Amino acid sequence: MERNDQSKSGLLLSENIAGDGDMMSSEERMPVTVIGLGNMGSALAEAFVRAGHPTTVWNRSAVKAAPLVAMGAVQADTVADAISASILVIVCLTTYDATIQALEQAGAGITGHTLVTLNSGTPFGARKMADWAAEHGVRFLDGAVKNVPSAVGKPDTLLYYSGDKAAFDDNETTLRVLGGDTVYLGEEPDLAKLYEAAVGATLLPALLGFFQGAAILKARGLPASTLVPYSIKWLEMIGSILPSYADEIDASEYTKPFASIGIMYEGIAYDHEIGEEANIDLSWQAPMHNLLRRAIEEGRKDHSISSLVELLRKRE
The missing domain is CATH 1.10.1040.10 (N-(1-d-carboxylethyl)-l-norvaline Dehydrogenase; domain 2)
Incomplete structure (x- = not known):
């Protein structure tokens, strides 16, 4: 699908969902890309679609995108296409190494984007990811979803983030779509994984x-x-x-x-x-x-x- 068609699809989706006076207008809904459509990644993408955000998705196994496409998401053929669709890129793959391997397929196209990682891992992995992001001119937030996929998007679902404060401030409203209890822990990029390990114990x-x-x-x-x-x-x-x-x-x-x-x-x-x-x-x-x-x-x-x-x- 051409990018113009993707934009039209996202706009139509936003207009269809608009109507609740408490929701943002279609012009205010930020386009979002979600890479990785396992159980959690699919739940993240679904929450954005339901909230009216033009949502582009990519997964190595393309069939996993079908239910989201039926809801109104746009399926990208490549990682590069997925990244070009949105400044805000959410990645929910298994590890930081898998995230880096996927994003490197976009080459220089990742530069200037805001990256939010919601994968499993350790504080060391988060620091490594932050270094990679800095080398590629990417604003970076690491995060953790402290609930099951079915709870994504609910008012009391906890997510916490760490890393670039300006990136969090600029995207907080959009990220809050994933859970009403959204917390910023601090500038150190590994804090989300540090607390995830401590709480998860x-x-x-x-x-x-x-x-x-x-x-x-x-x-x-x-x-x-x-x-x-x-x-x-x-x-x-x-x-x-x-x-x-x-x-x-x-x-x-x-x-x-x-x-x-x-x-x-x-x-x-x-x-x-x-x-x-x-x-x-x-x-x-x-x-x-x-x-x-x-x-x-x-x-x-x-x-x-x-x-x-x-x-x-x-x-x-």
Whole structure:
């Protein structure tokens, strides 16, 4: 499709969606390109289309673009064509290396654009990506979607970004289409990935705890679904005490515990007892139990459980 036709398509889409007085006029909706149409990338592109942004998409497997094209997106034949369609380019590929490999297909055509990466990766990878962007004359923001694809576009969905402040300010309204809880963390380009790693550290342990609970109930012939409301309340309680634990860690003050290392350590025996009764494998807990034992050996029995952070931090 020629670029003029793409522009007309985007304008018609904007005019069709316009009509809600709270939405931007078609002239104000920024064209957006989305590269990478996995589950998350497709959700990002769909959110832009639904909000009336002229949206160009590209994916290595072209068939994945079909549902978005049916909604009104424009499918580019090449990465270069996709990038030429919009100043704002959102990339949601698997890694930073994959992002660089894809963008290099555009050659000098990427220069002068604003790049937002929403892929997985590490702070090191984000810094490497920022260096690449600077070398190619690209304004760079790295980001993270802290929810599942089906939540993209909802008012309470959290996304955070780091990198070029001017790029964020210029595009904040457009980026907020992806989630109402949109946060700028700072100029350092790796902050989004740093917080993503820090926040994400709670996911698998929390889920394993739920799966263990489900295994305990199933051993008694009870459905896992009966555990859900009580687990949610428990997680809400944990959320309510995180600020206090954060204050203890920031102050390195662990002598006035809500819950002590000693109490948690004594619970190890109960973990093993219920594991034997329910005939479930609790080996995944061994590193946590070892951490508690080390804390006791260091004389932290009466310290807050938050003092475990001191054991997790490696010393020189």
